Amino acid sequence: MLLVGCGNMGGAMLAGWLRGGMAGENFTVVDPYVDAVPDGVRLLRTVPDETFDVVLLAIKPQGLIDAVPTIEPVMGPQTVLLSLLAGVELATLAARFPRAGAVVRVMPNLSAALGKSPVALAGDGVSAERVAMVDALMMPLGQGEWIGEDRFDLVTALAGSGPAFVYRFIDALGAAATDLGLPEDQARRLAIATVDGATALALASEHAPAELARRVASPGGVTEAGLRTLDADDRLLKLVTDTLRDAAERSAEMSAEARKKD
Numbered sequence: 001m002l003l004v005g006c007g008n009m010g011g012a013m014l015a016g017w018l019r020g021g022m023a024g025e026n027f028t029v030v031d032p033y034v035d036a037v038p039d040g041v042r043l044l045r046t047v048p049d050e051t052f053d054v055v056l057l058a059i060k061p062q063g064l065i066d067a068v069p070t071i072e073p074v075m076g077p078q079t080v081l082l083s084l085l086a087g088v089e090l091a092t093l094a095a096r097f098p099r100a101g102a103v104v105r106v107m108p109n110l111s112a113a114l115g116k117s118p119v120a121l122a123g124d125g126v127s128a129e130r131v132a133m134v135d136a137l138m139m140p141l142g143q144g145e146w147i148g149e150d151r152f153d154l155v156t157a158l159a160g161s162g163p164a165f166v167y168r169f170i171d172a173l174g175a176a177a178t179d180l181g182l183p184e185d186q187a188r189r190l191a192i193a194t195v196d197g198a199t200a201l202a203l204a205s206e207h208a209p210a211e212l213a214r215r216v217a218s219p220g221g222v223t224e225a226g227l228r229t230l231d232a233d234d235r236l237l238k239l240v241t242d243t244l245r246d247a248a249e250r251s252a253e254m255s256a257e258a259r260k261k262d
């Protein structure tokens with residue numbers, strides 16, 4: 001597999017694959033500036049004169065146009081092009097890389113490094129054999145989900161950007177506890193451990209998160225008092241809805257910008 005770009009997200013996926021037991025020798029990275037890559041991985045500064053069965057495009061969306069002429073030659077009819085580029089549609093990618101045998105959009109997040117990422121996938125007319133190949137490739141990274149491309153902007157906001165929103169919530173828990181009297185480092189440790197445990201339980205439990213919240217809240221007790229504030233006027237729900245809407249709208253805007261350059 002050729003990874004074009006090995007920054008935050010490409011690097012996280014590479015780490016996830018290696019952690020999942022794939023050998024470094026399976027990967028070639030092309031990145032002009034990255035300092036180092038894990039053992040066994042081939043690092044090149046320019047695109048080699050070879051074709052690849054799988055190419056992972058892991059550069060910034062804004063870098064696509066400039067990168068096309070150098071990347072295009074590595075594609076052939078056998079190539080499955082996997083694109084991480086937020087807001088760059090399948091049709092745009094297919095027009096830029098006409099020789100690729102198949103194009104699949106992939107939207108993971110940084111937890112891929114730990115095998116704990118949702119991985120949204122979208123492709124048009126991808127053969128069953130290639131779908132199976134992509135599913136197998138994504139398995140070490142987390143939970144793959146094929147979705148219609150019409151929902152990709154929203155899924156980018158939820159699954160791709162989502163960790164940033166959760167980190168803000170963790171920070172808010174820690175900062176609020178600090179304001180109210182806990183030492184800062186202790187508040188942060190407790191906030192992270194609380195979210196870690198709550199997430200693990202939500203994943204393992206047969207109960208929905210709302211039921212788990214109900215089980216935390218003793219009638220007339222401490223949690224209920226806090227939930228009353230959090231739930232008042234649906235303020236958290238409204239804030240999160242606005243957050244996802246704004247992120248998804250930016251993804252749609254980026255798609256329109258990338259389309260205009262076709």
Ligand SMILES: NC(=O)C1=CN([C@@H]2O[C@H](COP(=O)(O)OP(=O)(O)OC[C@H]3O[C@@H](n4cnc5c(N)ncnc54)[C@H](OP(=O)(O)O)[C@@H]3O)[C@@H](O)[C@H]2O)C=CC1
Pocket residue numbers: 004005006007008009010011030031032033034058059060061063066067084085086107108109110160161
């Ligand atoms: N970060 C995230 O959590 C997520 C990101 N994504 C998507 O992943 C993609 C990458 O994002 P991210 O990893 O954050 O970005 P980064 O900037 O961290 O990584 C991109 C890497 O590609 C290198 N690069 C730039 N141009 C080229 C080129 N022509 N050939 C080879 N390498 C090149 C960059 O080098 P240099 O910096 O020196 O220019 C950098 O190392 C984006 O399209 C983004 O939408 C999707 C989901 C989540």
Ligand SMILES: O=C(O)[C@@H]1CCC=N1
Pocket residue numbers: 086156160161
């Ligand atoms: O912020 C971005 O544009 C990318 C896509 C999802 C996460 N990072």
